[in-house]
Amino acid sequence: MGKQVIIIGGGGTGVSLFSRLSRVPGISSISIVDPNPIGLGTAFGTTEPFLLCNTSVDVTSMDPDGESDLLRYLAARGWPVHRDDFVPRYLVGQYCRERFLEHRREAEQAGVRVRHHTSKARTVTPVGADGYAVELADGRRLTGTDVLLCQGLDRPVVPDVVREHLGNPALSASVYPVDELRRLPENSRVLVIGSKLAAVDAALILGRARHRVTMASRSGTLPAVRTRLRRSERPRLDASAWNGLSPDSPSLDRDVTRLLLAAVARTGNGTALRRQTSTAERLTERLAEELELARTGRAHWQDAIAEIIQAVNHVSANWRYAARAAVLNRYRSLVARYISAIPVRNAALLLEHLSAGTLSVVPRIPQSVTPAPDGGRGWQVKWAGAPDEHFDHIVCATGYHKPVLDRLPDGTLRLDPTAAKDAVAPYVAGDLRVCDPLTGEPERIWVLGGASHRRTAIVNYLNTAAQQSKAVADRFAAEEPEPTSLAGRPV
Template sequence: MGRHVVIIGGGATGVSLFSRLSGVTGMASISIVDPNPVGLGTAFGTTDPLLLCNTSVDVTSMDPDGESDLLGYLAGRGWPVHRDDFVPRHLVGQYCRERYLQRRREAEQAGVLVRHHLSRARTVSPVGAEGYAVELADGTKLTATDVFLCPGLDRPVVPEVVAGHLGHPALATSPYPVEELRRLPVNSRVLVLGSKLTAVDAVLVLGRDRHRIVMASESGALPAVRTRLRRPRTPRLDSAAWNALSPHSPSLDREVTRLVLTAVAQAGNGTALRSQTSTAAGPVERLAEDLEIATSGRAHWQDAI
């Protein structure tokens, strides 16, 4: 009979899943539900060259084995890239889109029916012993043996403190698509709630257009500063000790911490983690120190990830 798969979400995660499933024996059909073009999700659908990936080319790949597939894709198109590079996100969007079209052709040649529904999924309900009914916003009803949820950043989480202002023209629940930020009046005063990667994206775009910006977050913590994020050539974590951990151990937290800190120290030839990161109290001072540590090659913790 074959499997009938529905993938909800056609961004990078959905395409990566589709790429793996399209070559699996026994597939009868694969349906992707997304109102946008497949491959161009929220994170990688941006066209702004200022916004970079937060992982290096080496791990930003749909193929988990061997050399990075993204590295080969970009090099084959003339991009001078290295496995450590953080490339503009729009390049990954193009990569996802082209890989989807390639895998789709291969699946269809193998007899798999592939469909893209330009809509949103409303409900997923069990039907019988081994099936599901998926109802779409446009009224279409799909039946499936398997359903995978890959919605990504489709629905931002809105803090309670501003939830009462939803719908106000001066409130944006997400910086994506960034083209919306570019339409703000000149010299606007902008409050950015949050200080992690999405907030940094917003500040980069707003700052380039010379708006006046204040960032506010409960923690004041900024993303870790790093110069690469890739697979180490030599594994740092003691896999035997990790696999021997008991999830029921009362000291599990301490045991995990010890293994991780040992891996970090090994990556730094014995340098402890406290010497690889800033301990400054203020976020501005901490950012400056972390930048200096990373650019001078002392952020060894990144090679244990």
């Protein structure tokens, strides 16, 4: 009969995986579980043409090797694009959607049954000797031989200070979709909690509509500025020294810093990092200087980023989860500023709003938030060490919860679970297979993309998901398929 594959999650990761598995011999059916249209997940499902990817065309591809598949897709449709360009996010959504439809058609012509189930998966339970049952939120039950978890980041993190007000129309729990922000009354005063990528998107959408925006975060900093994010044409990192890093080494931080600085210097023919970045204390001045460095080709550090992401994922793949998390936490500011840098266009628009006084960024978060008194519109926000302020609307731009798995004693995996006394986190092996946490026995369940965060350090990056998809599909292709008759049925 062949393998019956269930892919949970139909965003960029799920489509990247599907496009490869659909061509693997020995698979008789592929079911995709996602409440949204395939290809249009949180990252690329927007219809707003103003929002750009913060990764270039070169690495925003479902194929990690060779020329960017996204570049080929856009060029074939008349888009004048370069591998370094940051394209509107909706174009990547269309790319994912069309590639899925193409590969679905090819798979069905080859006799593979493909189904899209518009629901959310809740649990995965072993059934029989070598099968699994996937329970859906709408009560349906799917069965298959292999389950691949490709859930994206779709549950927004809501800060404690506003959580009790969820459901209030003057509070947006997430930036996306941005339709809610576009409907705000004219000249609104808006508080955006956060100052990273989602907050930048919110500030640009709101600023374009001439609202007055305050971005608030503990750091009070904005991401760095880049003109591209491309794969390295030649190595900059010392691979031997990098691969020898250990989370238990007392000199780890010193060694990592030395290797990173050396790699960045190599991208700029010896130019030190301090000459490629701004040290200005005032945020507006720092943004202006970093924008100028990028525009004039002096932000050489950007050409080491793709290699650094791949190296971090590779070297830390076999570290203990707690050790990996501790190391990443120490480098959180590096990840937030440089790995998640913003395109020059976005930086220029932010600088315009900051210079005009319609945008401000403050290094604090609200102490308390209460509805405006006497039934008034909006919110009264209390700050620690600063005067209270009134805002008409609040937007949470504080990221998304990573997909969580836990395992019950009967082997059931719960997806995005609540706490349970008898549940434990499953072990994820180096090949991304979920294993019994007690015996280490591997299941025919894999985690990819955002769902692989317990094994992979930097997951919110399509190139990472594409590499994982290729590795998993190659594993499937290497397995001996069942012998079949000419009619396509098992012998």
